[in-house]
Amino acid sequence: MNVSFLDLKASYYEIQDELDTEMASFLKSGQYIGGPRIEIFERNFAKFVQAETCVGLANGLDALEISLKALGVGIGDEVIVPSHTFIATWLAVSNCGAVPIPVDSNENTYSIDFHKIERAITNKTKAIIPVHLYGQPVDLDPILDLARAYGLFVIEDAAQAHGASYKSKKIGSHGDVVAWSFYPGKNLGAFGDGGAITTDNLILAEKIRMIGNYGSKEKYVNDLIGVNSRLDPIQAIILDTKLKHLDNWNNRRRKIAEKYLNDLKGLDLNLPDQFDLMNGAWHLFPIRISKRDEFMSALKREGVDTIIHYPIPPHKQKAYAGNFEDSDLSISEVMSSQLLSLPIGPHLEMDEVSFVIETIKNYLE
Numbered sequence: 001m002n003v004s005f006l007d008l009k010a011s012y013y014e015i016q017d018e019l020d021t022e023m024a025s026f027l028k029s030g031q032y033i034g035g036p037r038i039e040i041f042e043r044n045f046a047k048f049v050q051a052e053t054c055v056g057l058a059n060g061l062d063a064l065e066i067s068l069k070a071l072g073v074g075i076g077d078e079v080i081v082p083s084h085t086f087i088a089t090w091l092a093v094s095n096c097g098a099v100p101i102p103v104d105s106n107e108n109t110y111s112i113d114f115h116k117i118e119r120a121i122t123n124k125t126k127a128i129i130p131v132h133l134y135g136q137p138v139d140l141d142p143i144l145d146l147a148r149a150y151g152l153f154v155i156e157d158a159a160q161a162h163g164a165s166y167k168s169k170k171i172g173s174h175g176d177v178v179a180w181s182f183y184p185g186k187n188l189g190a191f192g193d194g195g196a197i198t199t200d201n202l203i204l205a206e207k208i209r210m211i212g213n214y215g216s217k218e219k220y221v222n223d224l225i226g227v228n229s230r231l232d233p234i235q236a237i238i239l240d241t242k243l244k245h246l247d248n249w250n251n252r253r254r255k256i257a258e259k260y261l262n263d264l265k266g267l268d269l270n271l272p273d274q275f276d277l278m279n280g281a282w283h284l285f286p287i288r289i290s291k292r293d294e295f296m297s298a299l300k301r302e303g304v305d306t307i308i309h310y311p312i313p314p315h316k317q318k319a320y321a322g323n324f325e326d327s328d329l330s331i332s333e334v335m336s337s338q339l340l341s342l343p344i345g346p347h348l349e350m351d352e353v354s355f356v357i358e359t360i361k362n363y364l365e
Contacts, residue, residue, distance in 0.1 A: 002303040003343055003352045008184055010347035011242065011249070012191075019241050026237055034230065041236040042196070044243055048163075049172025051198035053205045056231025057212050060159045060181025063195040064092030066229060067177040068127065070208045071153045073098050077126040082112040083313055083332040085131045088181075089157050090314045098126065102315055104329045108274040110286065110339075111138050113331075118146060127153040132161035132171055134272070135187065135253075135281030140166055140174045155179060162188040163250040164281035173200045177208070182239055187253070187281050187346075188246050190235040249346035253282035256344050256353050260285055263357045267364045270338075284309060288338040295363065296340060302359045307341045 012019065026037060038056050046054035057063050073079060075097035081089050083102035093100040101120050106113040111133050128147055130138040140156075147154045154175035158164075162180070164171045172178050182194035197208050207224070210217050215226025254277060264271055270288035286309070289295050296306050313332050315324040343356060 001352065001355045003305060003348070003356055005305040005307050005341070005343050006185055006345040007347055008189070010345070011189075011245075014347070015241055015245060019238065022237050022241055023234070026233065032233060035233055037233040037236045037240075038231055041231075041240040041243070044240055045196065046172075046198055048170065048243060048246070049178070049198050050170045051173035051178070052200040053202055054196050054198045055205055055209045055212065056236060057195040057197065058229040058231065059193040060179060060183060060195040061088045061092060062212070062227070062229040063179035063181065063197050064088060064129070064155065064157060065095050066208055066211050066227070067155045067179050067197055068092060068096045068098065069211055070204055071127065071155070071176065073126045073153075076124065078122060078124040079126060080112075080117060080120050080128045081314075082129075082131050082133070083315060083327075083329040084110060084310065084335055085133060085157070085314065086159070086310060087314045087317060087319070088159070089129055089131055090320070092179075093129070099124075100314075100320075101125070102324060102327060102329055102332075105332045105335060107331050107335075109136065109138075110134065110272070110335060111136065114139060114142050114146075117143065121150055121152070125150070125152060127155055129155045129157055130175075131157040131159075132164060132281075134275070134286055135160045135162075135164055135283030136272075136275050137161065137164045137166040137171055137279055144174065153177075159183075160186065160283035161281050162186060162283075163246050165279040172198045176201065177204065182235065187250060187283050188239060188242055191238050192232070192235055194231050194235040194239065195229075196231065250281050252346040252348075253344055254278065254280075256348060256350075257282045257285055259350070259353055260342065260344075260357065263354075264360060267361065269360075269364065282344055284341045285344040286339050286341050288335065289340060290338065292338055292340050298363050299356075299359055302362075304356050304359050305343065309339065309341050311336055 042054040077098040079093040084105040090100040156175040156178040159181035180196040182190040212229040215224030
């Protein structure tokens with residue numbers, strides 16, 4: 001049996017008739033930038049994540065960068081970021097002229113270690129970006145309390161957390177703004193690039209929308225220095241159609257995660273057993289294992305695809321070489337050498353999941 005890491009075509013086949021009908025109608029409309037299709041998705045996504053409003057953008061990196069710019073983050077400012085994350089979290093800060101200040105990870109949750117955040121705050125700190133990594137909600141309340149105490153903004157990076165919840169409320173408006181990516185492999189993925197920002201702050205949302213539209217809310221009238229970052233209506237149609245199925249697809253992911261957690265228990269590997277089974281979106285199922293490359297190759301020989309996410313931490317990339325040599329980011333460095341993601345796509349059949357488990361057991365036992 002061959003088990004691919006993720007089958008992107010499967011979601012299309014499940015909703016093909018519905019999506020083809022919507023797409024045909026759009027292609028005949030002649031309105032290919034902006035318009036009602038964007039507005040419908042923004043309204044529906046805001047409702048889904050329990051936020052007051054949503055602004056569609058071109059991609060997830062733009063969502064982070066525009067969030068920072070709208071909050072006034074710029075040259076000379078510092079922004080606290082996780083040391084273990086996709087580099088887009090850092091790039092958004094750098095692209096604003098600010099400096100990313102990394103904080104090491106919690107060894108059990110793999111997210112930013114709250115207990116190390118306060119010591120990273122200086123008089124230059126402007127914001128904190130917690131990342132809901134792997135679709136797991138960060139413990140937000142202590143971060144929000146700390147931010148309020150120091151007068152800092154909180155920008156949630158929810159690029160992997162579509163449908164995740166924190167304390168009975170969907171991720172989408174706990175912080176000042178929440179940045180989303182709709183990259184095809186995400187839980188809610190487009191058929192190309194896409195992104196969004198959700199927030200309860202309607203005044204801030206208007207500024208975000210202006211920045212993404214050349215700094216303008218009225219054609220040929222530019223009040224801000226802006227960029228061209230607009231969600232494509234074709235992608236909005238795809239996302240809105242998929243949104244109706246997202247809870248069901250996330251529940252499939254949770255069932256797979258539960259089976260992995262139960263059936264791989266006791267083996268010589270570290271499971272994400274500190275993750276929140278029911279509130280997490282389970283974008284990924286990461287495990288930690290020594291001799292990772294050997295393990296990965298063995299699974300590949302048996303037909304099981306796995307992926308290494310973030311094998312090089314941002315502070316070890318050439319882009320940031322020499323900037324963080326004195327920082328203690330040892331936990332992130334160890335994790336980057338051990339973490340491996342198992343297949344957990346929502347269209348994975350349970351017999352395929354069982355095959356992955358048996359393959360791992362045969363190798364380790």
